[in-house]
Amino acid sequence: MSFVWTLAEQHGGRLKDVSFELLSRGRALADKLDTKLASVVIGDGVSPEQLEALIRRGADEVYAIMDPRLAHFVCETYSNILSHLVKTYQPTIILAAATSMGRTVMPHVAVRVHTGLTADCTELDIEPGTGNLLQTRPAIGGNIMATIKTPQHRPQMATVRPKSSRPLPEDATRVGKVIEVPLIESLIDERVRVTGYRTDTADFVNLEEADVVIAGGRGMKKAEHFGMLHDIAGVFGGVVGASRDAIDRGWLGYSHQIGLSGKTISPRLILTAGISGSIQFLAGIKTSETIVSINTDPDAGLHKVADFGIVGDLFEVLPELQRRLHEHAAAPPAATTATADDERPDERQREERV
Ligand SMILES: Cc1cc2nc3c(=O)[nH]c(=O)nc-3n(C[C@H](O)[C@H](O)[C@H](O)COP(=O)(O)OP(=O)(O)OC[C@H]3O[C@@H](n4cnc5c(N)ncnc54)[C@H](O)[C@@H]3O)c2cc1C
The missing domain is CATH 3.40.50.1220 (TPP-binding domain)
Known part of the structure; x- marks a missing residue:
């Protein structure tokens, strides 16, 4: 049985839009493989309503690991948790966003679970016959598009640029399961402690x-x-x-x-x-x-x-x-009269x- 996973992102307990964008990519792949799509949420304070929103936007299952110590992204701890989940549930494909978090944690996990990773994919598809993930991204300074496969190792891991796909519309009729995964204490890396955050420079723009x-x-x-x-x-x-x-x-x-x-x-x-x-x-x-x-x-x-x-x-x-x-x-706003136009x-x- 194969599984497709996406790694959701949260900030201050609110899921970021990219979590939903990834689900539209993941849903297409899971449907081609005739398998389940799960979203993994590591963080703190994400409400049950928001976790359900992941199901309404395409996930069949949500693995939620919540703890106040997970409120901020710490690569070592997040990598410990994700690697542990990968070893336990053995997904076939994991997609994350090409954000600071995805770009940092995915290579860390790929090394730990001995597999490959294709960063910054623009297209993802399934190879007919083999079921391999086809990971397409610009190469050689953007002059060619290269399609990369990971035929020998599992999971197949890829990051995808934020805003390169649109979230699926909400479907209130979708049903799925939210699985609360307890945090194993030994997965917290005590060497790294978040002591504060810079709110960025004056010139920063979102x-x-x-x-x-x-x-x-x-x-x-x-x-x-x-x-x-x-x-x-x-x-x-x-x-x-x-x-x-x-x-x-x-x-x-x-x-x-x-x-x-x-x-x-x-x-x-x-x-x-x-x-x-x-x-x-x-x-x-x-x-x-x-x-x-x-x-x-x-x-x-x-x-x-x-x-x-x-x-x-x-x-x-x-x-x-x-x-x-x-x-x-x-x-002043002009008065309008409705016409057929x-x-x-x-x-x-x-x-x-x-
Ligand atoms: C690996 C790699 C990654 C890259 N990544 C990026 C990237 O992320 N983003 C990016 O933008 N580029 C990127 N580039 C660079 C890219 O190839 C171009 O050099 C760059 O986009 C050109 O910027 P430009 O359009 O501002 O300048 P130009 O190509 O020089 O264009 C300037 C334009 O202004 C017009 N113009 C001049 N005067 C006026 C005027 N008075 N009124 C109206 N129009 C006028 C000209 O007709 C011209 O079309 C990358 C290149 C490489 C090799």
Whole structure:
């Protein structure tokens, strides 16, 4: 019997979105293997309601190990627990998010249980006939996609980028089991104690959770010009992102970087200004809902994937956009009368913008 597992993540007793994203990947694999999908939650204070949410979003079973000493991620302790669970229940596949936690604990566990690990997968599938996990990820600087298998060892372990898949819709009719696994004292690594947390630097931005991202690249020319992007982002309650070129020039901190070696994002809207659209940048935005590109070059790669491409000088387009957005924000809301057109507002807006 094979099992597929996902490693959920929590902070302060609240499950992170990535826990649900992983379940949609895991569900597809478990269905192909005709097996069960379980989610492992290590932490403290995650409510029964939240554990049930994992079942409503695709898990058949949830293994919950809760203890105040597990409230914060400590690699050695989490690895001890996960390795112990792997040896006890023998899953065939384990997926974790390519977050700081997943990227740290998964290699630690892989060594302990003598198996391989493929980091930062973009696609996962099952090989027909063998049932091996096909783990696809960019290789050689993002120039090729490599598919990796682990045919000789179990479990097969992979990390997946956050926001590279969407959670399944909640299904209240799904039934499953929450198994509370008691913590074995000897699995706590007493050598490591969390004494406090830094709340991060002033420049830190949570790109992955943002609904609106306004991003700039080399075409912005200087750090000071990013003020226009901050202003526009402020109107939407969004955040500012950047291409690697802009980060390498020191115009913004690394937490703003989008792309293969930065963050993968999936906002409702991303507006890019002065970004060409390299494959490495595009890898980070491909699941975004609406992409708007401003670039003087009509052949820019970003224009090819954008829903709205503005061929123009960003130093003319952005100030005009700022002016109109502020004008709109200051105007009293217009009275509306329902018409037949209101039934399809998205299409009407799209036509107006084109
Ligand atoms: C292993 C590896 C990992 C990488 N990871 C990443 C990553 O995570 N993220 C990433 O972004 N890159 C990454 N890169 C780098 C990537 O290959 C590109 O070099 C980078 O994305 C280019 O950034 P850019 O689009 O800002 O600059 P450019 O490619 O130089 O584009 C600037 C654009 O601005 C436009 N422009 C100029 N002036 C104006 C103006 N006045 N108005 C409007 N448009 C204007 C130009 O037409 C041009 O299209 C990686 C590369 C490697 C090898």
